[in-house]
Amino acid sequence: MNKIITxxxxxxxxxxxxxxxxxETLGYAYYDQExxxxxxxxxxxxxxxxxxxxxxxxxxxYPIHIGRTLSTGFNSVVEQHTKIYGEQSRILREMAEKSxxxxxxxxxxxxxxxxxxxRIFVYxxxxxxxxxxxxxxxxxxxxxxRELKQKIAAVDKGRAKYCAFLTGRDWGSKLNFDLCVNxxxxxxxxxxxxxxxxFQ
Amino acid sequence: MNKIITxxxxxxxxxxxxxxxxxETLGYAYYDQExxxxxxxxxxxxxxxxxxxxxxxxxxxYPIHIGRTLSTGFNSVVEQHTKIYGEQSRILREMAEKSxxxxxxxxxxxxxxxxxxxRIFVYxxxxxxxxxxxxxxxxxxxxxxRELKQKIAAVDKGRAKYCAFLTGRDWGSKLNFDLCVNxxxxxxxxxxxxxxxxFQ
Numbered sequence: 001m002n003k004i005i006t007x008x009x010x011x012x013x014x015x016x017x018x019x020x021x022x023x024e025t026l027g028y029a030y031y032d033q034e035x036x037x038x039x040x041x042x043x044x045x046x047x048x049x050x051x052x053x054x055x056x057x058x059x060x061x062y063p064i065h066i067g068r069t070l071s072t073g074f075n076s077v078v079e080q081h082t083k084i085y086g087e088q089s090r091i092l093r094e095m096a097e098k099s100x101x102x103x104x105x106x107x108x109x110x111x112x113x114x115x116x117x118x119r120i121f122v123y124x125x126x127x128x129x130x131x132x133x134x135x136x137x138x139x140x141x142x143x144x145x146r147e148l149k150q151k152i153a154a155v156d157k158g159r160a161k162y163c164a165f166l167t168g169r170d171w172g173s174k175l176n177f178d179l180c181v182n183x184x185x186x187x188x189x190x191x192x193x194x195x196x197x198x199f200q
Numbered sequence: 201m202n203k204i205i206t207x208x209x210x211x212x213x214x215x216x217x218x219x220x221x222x223x224e225t226l227g228y229a230y231y232d233q234e235x236x237x238x239x240x241x242x243x244x245x246x247x248x249x250x251x252x253x254x255x256x257x258x259x260x261x262y263p264i265h266i267g268r269t270l271s272t273g274f275n276s277v278v279e280q281h282t283k284i285y286g287e288q289s290r291i292l293r294e295m296a297e298k299s300x301x302x303x304x305x306x307x308x309x310x311x312x313x314x315x316x317x318x319r320i321f322v323y324x325x326x327x328x329x330x331x332x333x334x335x336x337x338x339x340x341x342x343x344x345x346r347e348l349k350q351k352i353a354a355v356d357k358g359r360a361k362y363c364a365f366l367t368g369r370d371w372g373s374k375l376n377f378d379l380c381v382n383x384x385x386x387x388x389x390x391x392x393x394x395x396x397x398x399f400q
Binding site for chain 2: 186
């Protein structure tokens, strides 16, 4: 069976960087934005639309009775969302079957539970996430600290909603992970050779 | 400054074993039960009494107004508890100043916060803790699964109470640790060489 590492992460905690570096060190495939592109291709929806749905999970803010009409009737929005999430699960499974890999986000730990992935969650305190967002993402330049904090909270709220919808679990609850790494004081470059040893 | 590793742990998760093995591998001092013995010596209370107080934190079940009389008057029980916790803090600081060390429990991560300890929390799912308790502690032989689960819950409740009293924090909340290790699927012997790399 291929070795699968899944990375859950708080926005701004450096989870993506950790995943990418770990995949490079281990020589594993790395999947993150590639998943969006592949979903877009297969569903014939635009990448931007897929990303929008994935990030904001707007379906879950609809009144619950709309969600419940899924089994008896469809509207096009619900249909598109269902298509995206279904395709995503299929793609995750295909990736896991292809080779050893690191998959960031998308509740891959849950979707691939039968493949016994090693489940990492990356988190940090708010100040540290703020600093990382400032340092790494030029698109945050125009935001005040308050706005950036709101952005961080909004992204993580979307992830929590998606996780609750798909898995029925509390997002980020440590019991759903094998290892939780706090990047507040740790330097990601320095953790990677440590984590590498887990998979040798 | 000495390297300090603190280990918080759920009862039955193997945190103590992880701490001991890590200290042996790193050549650090290891403190756990030694703290009880030292407190007993300094306070002239029996080891058994100190352990009882440390494990059950019975003071914290008293009505809050008894706690508040601390500043204006004493009763002997409150006085003894205060003595134990005060002595414990002093001992933790002395240990941290003596050499590199691993300290298990006792909210050492909080007490020694100014010494920038590396804070590990060890946890596991209930079934795995149950199995570990069965395998490691002969004194649990006479207990049914239900009784053993109650024991696990009671010990951790005591730890949570103590943590809340001393630190005002939620016990086991991942944000208060640098690394949280789930021993449900991981073999402790195999994690130690991985963690070792963090301190080299």
